[in-house]
Amino acid sequence: MTFKPPLPAPVLIVLSGPSGVGKDAVLERMKERQLPGVKYVTTVTTRAQRPREIEGRDYHFFSQPEFKKLIEANELLEWAEVYGNFYGVPKAAVREALKAGHDVVVKVDVQGAASIKKITPGAVFIFLLPPSLKDLEARLSRRLTESPAALKRRLETAPHELEQLSMFDYFVVNHEGRIDQAVDCIAAILAAEKARVHKRNIIL
Numbered sequence: 001m002t003f004k005p006p007l008p009a010p011v012l013i014v015l016s017g018p019s020g021v022g023k024d025a026v027l028e029r030m031k032e033r034q035l036p037g038v039k040y041v042t043t044v045t046t047r048a049q050r051p052r053e054i055e056g057r058d059y060h061f062f063s064q065p066e067f068k069k070l071i072e073a074n075e076l077l078e079w080a081e082v083y084g085n086f087y088g089v090p091k092a093a094v095r096e097a098l099k100a101g102h103d104v105v106v107k108v109d110v111q112g113a114a115s116i117k118k119i120t121p122g123a124v125f126i127f128l129l130p131p132s133l134k135d136l137e138a139r140l141s142r143r144l145t146e147s148p149a150a151l152k153r154r155l156e157t158a159p160h161e162l163e164q165l166s167m168f169d170y171f172v173v174n175h176e177g178r179i180d181q182a183v184d185c186i187a188a189i190l191a192a193e194k195a196r197v198h199k200r201n202i203i204l
């Protein structure tokens with residue numbers, strides 16, 4: 001008898017969590033650690049570019065009319081208005097990366113995760129959690145990117161987002177000063193998902 005183990009199927013990871021929990025910090029560390037075969041799809045936003053942000057790395061920065069065109073051309077896997085700006089996931093980039101056999105990671109807010117779950121429940125939904133609301137507030141404040149009013153808005157939204165935990169497949173706690181531990185946990189989830197006997201079906 002000849003035997004070959006099954007080929008692992010590409011996985012679509014949807015990373016979500018309240019603003020300031022550390023999604024970008026975790027993604028940045030994942031990139032630094034060069035997890036093999038993983039592609040990160042940069043999302044599109046109409047939000048103003050922050051001083052240290054780089055076009056194409058942090059976001060694709062679009063004007064509102066340009067964003068509207070993407071919606072009309074059905075080029076976004078999902079889109080949402082978040083804190084007064086528009087954000088969306090470019091469908092073609094996700095599709096092409098999966099087609100090339102890569103595992104794909106996208107970062108969205110909780111409403112984005114809910115939308116993607118409706119479209120393709122076969123994605124893997126990970127909720128990044130803060131150790132406490134106090135830590136979340138400290139992180140968002142330290143980042144110095146939000147006006148006091150915007151900070152308040154984001155912090156008031158967080159408890160409602162945290163109530164959506166049951167929608168997710170996994171939670172990962174981003175403990176203070178332990179980003180690598182969160183990355184280890186995501187890498188373990190990815191490894192387990194790739195070893196599934198019954199593959200998840202990704203429909204885009």
Ligand SMILES: Nc1ncnc2c1ncn2[C@@H]1O[C@H](COP(=O)(O)OP(=O)(O)OP(=O)(O)O)[C@@H](O)[C@H]1O
Pocket residue numbers: 017018019020021022023024025026139140142143174175176177178179
């Ligand atoms: N484990 C951690 N320990 C300490 N500080 C952290 C940790 N993770 C992230 N931070 C810091 O917390 C702040 C918020 O992190 P980050 O910008 O990555 O959050 P985010 O979830 O991507 O936010 P948003 O949803 O608003 O884009 C940053 O200053 C980041 O350096």
Ligand SMILES: Nc1nc2c(ncn2[C@@H]2O[C@H](COP(=O)(O)O)[C@@H](O)[C@H]2O)c(=O)[nH]1
Pocket residue numbers: 017018019023043044047078079080082083087088089107108109110111112113
């Ligand atoms: N639904 C979507 N949410 C997205 C997308 N890209 C980013 N985000 C989330 O928006 C908020 C605000 O982000 P910020 O950079 O202004 O702090 C945060 O939760 C992001 O994760 C997207 O394509 N769709």
